[in-house]
Amino acid sequence: MTATSSESPATPVPYATDGTDYRGAVRYHYALALKRFVKFAAVFTPLWVQLFIWKIEYLLPLAIVGFIGLLVTLILFCSRMFWIRKCSRVLHTYPLAFRTPVEKVDLQPPTTFFLRLGTGDKRDDEARTLRAKKLTGRPGWPADISQGIWFAGDDPFGGAALVPGTGELLFMQPRIRELTAEQRENAGPERIRRARRAGIKRAVNIR
Secondary structure: OEOOOOEEOOOOOOOOOOOOOHHHHHHHHHHHHHHHHHHHHHHHHHHHHHHHHHOOHHHHHHHHHHHHHHHHHHHHHHHHHHHHHHHHHHHHHOOOEEEOOEEEEEEEOOOEEEEEEOOOOHHHHHHHEEEEEEOOOOOOEEOOHHHOEEEEEEOOOEEEEEOOOOOOEEEEEEOOHHHHHHHHHOOOHHHHHHHHHHOOOOOOOOO
C-alpha cells in the first residue's frame, strides 16, 4: 500500500499533545492496552472455564474457542505492553523536539509504516527512512502526521514520537540499519551510552 492511503480518524485524548505531557501519553496507552485486554478476556474466559464448571462434553468446542481467544488476547496485550515500555524508555531519556516536514513513504497495514523526517539529499532517502510502529492498533496513517511530529531519540539509532492532535505514540528505527551503521559507530561514547539507556542501540523486529 502506498503513502496515499487514508488516515485513521483522530480520537480525543485526555492529555496535551503538544509535546509537554509525554507521561500522560504513556499512561493513556497503558490504560488503553489494559482496557482492551479486559474487554476481550471477559468474553473468552467464560467460554473456557465453563467446561470445568459444568463438565459437559459438548461444551468442549466452545472451551477450545475460549482458550485460543484468551491466548491470542494475552499475546496481543503483552506485545502492546512491550512497545509502550520501549517508547517510555526513549521518552525518559531524550527530550521531545518538533520535527517537520514528515514525508509519508509507505504503509504496511495495519499499524506499521515508513516515513522520513525533515529534508535532505535525495541520495540519502533510504538512509533517512524510518520504520514506525503505531501503538494504538488503529489502522492507517495517524491524522495530519505530514504536518510534523514530536520526536525523541537519535536518528541513526531510532526513537519514539508523539503525533500532535491524535496523541498517538510511535516507536521508530531506521528502515535499513546497515545504511546508518557508520553513523552509529562514529556517534561517540556519550550518544552510544544514551542510546543503550533508551533501549535503541540494537534493532528490534517491528511488525
